[in-house]
Amino acid sequence: MTSNTKLIDDPEGEIEVGTKEKTQDAGNMEDGMMPLTEPQSMQQTLDGQFISTMPKVRTTDGHMVNWDRNIVVNQLLKETTLSEWYHGIDSITKEEAHEIARETEKRVRSMNIKFLSGPLIRELVNMILLERGHLEWRNISTRVGSPVFDACEIDQGSGFEANENANLQENAETSHKKKADKISKEQYLLLLPPKVADLHLNGDLHIHDLEYFGTRAFCQDWDLRYFFYYGLMPDGSGAKASVAGPSMKAEVAMLHAVKALGSAQTNFAGGQGFYNFLTFCAPYFEGKSYKEIEQLMQMFVYEMTQMMVARGGQLVFSSVQLSPGVPKMWKDKPVVYRGRVWDGTDGTDRRVYGDYEREVRLGFQALMNVMLEGDYWGKPFNFPKPEISIEPDFMVEDEMFNRAHPDLPTYDELYDLTFELTAKYGTPYFDNQLPEYRGAGEGISCYQCCAYQFSATPEEDAEFEDKMYFKDGKHFSMGSWQVVSLNCPRAGYEADGDDQKLFAHLKHLMDEAMDVFSTKVKWMTPIIENGRMPFATQQPKDPVTGKKGAIAVDIDSLVFTIGVVGLNEMVQYHTGSQMHESKAAFKVGIRAMTEMEMYGRELSQKYGMEIALARTPAETTGQRFAVSDMLHEEYREKVLSVVKGDVKAAVEGIKNTHDLPVYYTNGTHVPPGADVSLIDRINIEHVFFPIVDGGDIMHIWMGEGSPDAKGLKEFAMNIARNTQVGYFAFTKDMTVCMDDFHMMSGLKDACENCGSDHVEQLSRVTGYIQAVGGWNAAKKQELEDRKRYASADMI
Incomplete structure (x- = not known):
């Protein structure tokens, strides 16, 4: 670009502007503030006069350009149009944009600087916008990013959210993800209504997976029949990736199942799962020996635990619902596989899932x-x-089938295997569908992700029967749009002992969560319309008609989840006792959750959204709320009276870090470290399961290296038959030596085999087992605090 300059009339006096040979796009104007070649501070005109010059500007697309005030004007005119969409506020007028541009130029001149960059110009513009009272314009016009030092810390595995997600490992993709996360979170907080953004930043509520708020849904449980009928289109459109037809062989079916969950990670922020996994897979196992089926299962498991392809180079957060036989409601339904619905209408044999009991x-x-x-x-x-899945269908043996197939394991023997696995590794989760409120046999229900529950019933879904038969490709898709968690202890602090104030504040927070959900819907509508969630909205080629098939995810059926954190600490501050310490405190907890559950139904009706109340897994949220309350002067003494963990260390360390060893109790749980019997813990926690319709879990921390599998089974079945606990897990602590690969029970600081201290401890962080090294300080403290139970405690 040539350096022609001219003098123009200006209210502030004669100033120099660059040529208008080419106006740079506003988005290309920025870059890190870098020293440029020292410019001449004065320039001589043809008549020998000297005028002040402006330094050149370094742009983000790698060019040096002359200063041009019109770039600032055009930038403001373009960018503030976003304020109409995101904040409902008119964009800037041309006159005011010119005023701000002139003021910006005036301030640059007064600084007498030797270098100029886009970010510096933007900072000056934003300062002027704030001075003029235009917060929304400033939020739209500011930039998001990271100081160089912070970015370098991320590369080294420290700094920003270093222990935010225990499923992440240290690799280049993780660094890339965290940098992107940082930018995305800043962007969405700037674009959210300022009141809502402040509630998140202030710790009143927590918007989960904020980095994906504007681009994707939360989590999804898939109906495998969809992929067994249509095949696999990993990119959702067929334009970028190769498209596979329906799998004809079992090996391909397993690979399609694996890649479907991996591909879905591009459209969802949370976990991915398969409902009724084995029943839908069973037709592919027909005629195969046990060893062949075992090889297929081994391939599936290894593929799921070796694909480092999820967000930031992590394993796919996945789950599969497993029944030991074909559930009664599926026995007479036509199987769907190899690109067909085997209902006999096309002249072929009718095959139903009940024909594949052996294979399941x-x-x-x-x-x-x-x-x-x-x-x-x-x-x-x-x-x-x-x-x-512990279901009524499998509590009684099918004696006729067992007599006809004495070589096959019984339901009881299959459940035995699950408790052998529990005793060895603590891996299984138990989905208890025996309680009446679960509605076993009346609809579809499953747990997924970190214990979120999804369901579909004929009463709620007019197409339920068509989905059972896969009519016209109709199928089940269950998932969540977004999770927002509430800081319950803060509601207790605000209520100051008044029940009505307590319930009113909780409902107020739920109202604020609805603003978040409404914003999510508004933002996601153009995302979906513009094809930015292609895997979820795909419509593959129908293998029978050759036309577009059914959409993969029923977007309208996704629920909105309101999570609960710290109910126990809320009750403790409100009543002076924890829920396990007095019946009065326990009743307040039940009343609060009931009030919230009923209000959630009102909100569902009012907004036309399905609201689910859930226990939040709170891998980091329990810590974040506790630390946030400690940082607020008005709450500091209050939180210190109820918070769990190492309070002294937290108080001493809060000036240096926010990764502190303190936390609020997850969901409606009894605190992990509470010195109560296992029976008392169950008797308290099971009451909340029918109330918390969006999902809950009860943790049983095992204290023995080699618990008795039969004893665990007997105890678990008693829980299933005699309580309302809908989902539970037995957690076993383990340690692996990274030098000689020796596995040990319990949390060890050194290898018992070789003496090396190069060990990795393993345990369940929230809703999944993971290496302790990646946990934050609060979860590590909770791990230490956990009350562990021996077999004798389960009698």
Whole structure:
């Protein structure tokens, strides 16, 4: 660009502007503030006069350009149009944009600087916008990014959210993800209504997976029949990736299942799972021996635990619901596989899932045995999470089938395997569908992700029957749009002992969560319309008609989840006692959750959104809320009276870090470290399951190296039959030596085999098993605090 200059009339006096030979795009104007070649501070005109010059500007697209005030004007005119969409505020007028541009130029001149960059110009513009009272314009016009030092810390594995997600490992993709996360979170907080953004930053509520808020849904449980009928289109459109037709062989079917969950990670922020996994896979196992089926299960498990392809180079957060036989409601339904619905209408044989009881039982046995063996080092497989379904259908043996097939394992023997796996690794999760509120046999229900529950019933879904028969490709898709968690202890601090104030504040927070959800819907509508969630909205080629098939995910059926954190600490501050310490405190907890659950129904009706109340896994949220309350002067003494963990260390360290060893109790749980019997813990926690319709879990921390599998089974079945606990897990602590690969029970600081201290401890962080080294300080403290139970405690 030539350096022609001219003098123009200006209210502030004669100033120099660059040529208008080419106006740079505003988005290309920025870059890090870099020293440029020292410019001449004065320039001589043809008549010998000297005028002040402006330094050149370094742009983000790698050019040096002359200063041009019109770039600032055009930038403001373009960028503030976003304020109309995101904040409902008119964009800037041309007159005011010119005023701000002139003021910006005036301030640059007064600084007498020798270098100029886009970010510096933007900072000056934003300062002027704030001075003029235009916060929304400033939020739109500011930039997001990271100081160079912070970015370097991320590359080294420290700094920003270093221990935010225990499933992440240290690699280049993780660094890339965290840098992107940082930018995305800043962007969305600037674009959210300022009041909502402040509630998140202030710790009143927590918007989960904020980095993906504007681009994708939260989590999804898939109906495998969809992929067995249509085949696999990994990119959702067929334009970028190769498209595979329906799998004809079992090996391909397993690979399609694996890659479907991996591909879905591009469209969802949370976990991915398969409902009724073995029943839908069973037709592919027809005629195969046990060993062949075991090989298929081994391939599936290893693929799921070796694909470092999820967000930031992590394993796919996955789960599979497992029944030991074909559930009664599926026995007479036509099978869907090899690109067909085998209902007999096309002249072929009618085949139903009940014909594949053998294959389901062998598949269950094989999957348990694969997981019992562990990997090559003997470590447990942490994914896919095996969700063992305890259903009425399998509490009584099918004696006729058993007599006809004496070589096959019974339901009881298959459940035995799950508790052998529990005793060895603590891997299984138990999905208890026996309680009446679960509605077993009346609809579809499953747990997924970190214990979020999804369901579909004929009463709620007019197409339920068509989906059972896969009519016209209709199928089940269950998932969540977004999770927002509430800081319950803060509601207690605000209520100051008044019940009505307490419930009112909780409902107020739920109202604020609805603003978040409404914003999510508004933002995601153009994302979907513009094809930016292609895997979820794909419509593959129908293998029978050759036309576009059914959409993969029923977007309108996704629920909105309101999570609960710290109910116990809320009650403790409100009443002076924890829920396990007095009946009065316990009743306040029940009343609060009931009020929230009822209000959630009102909100569902009011907004036309399905609201689900859930226990938040709170891998980091329990810590974040506690630390946030400690940082607020008005709450500091209050939080210190109820918070769990190492309070002294937190108080001493809060000026240096926010990764502190303190936390609020997850969901509606009794605190992990509470010195109560296991029976008392169950009697308290099970009451909340029917209330928390969006998902809950009860943790039983095992204290023995080699618990008795039969004893665990007897105890678990008593829980299933006699309580309302809908989902539970037995957690076993383990340690692996990274030098000689020796596996040990319990949390060890050194290898008992070789003496090396190069060990990695393993345990369940929230809803999955993972290496302790990646946990934050609060979760590590919780791990230390956990009250562990021996077999004798389960009698």
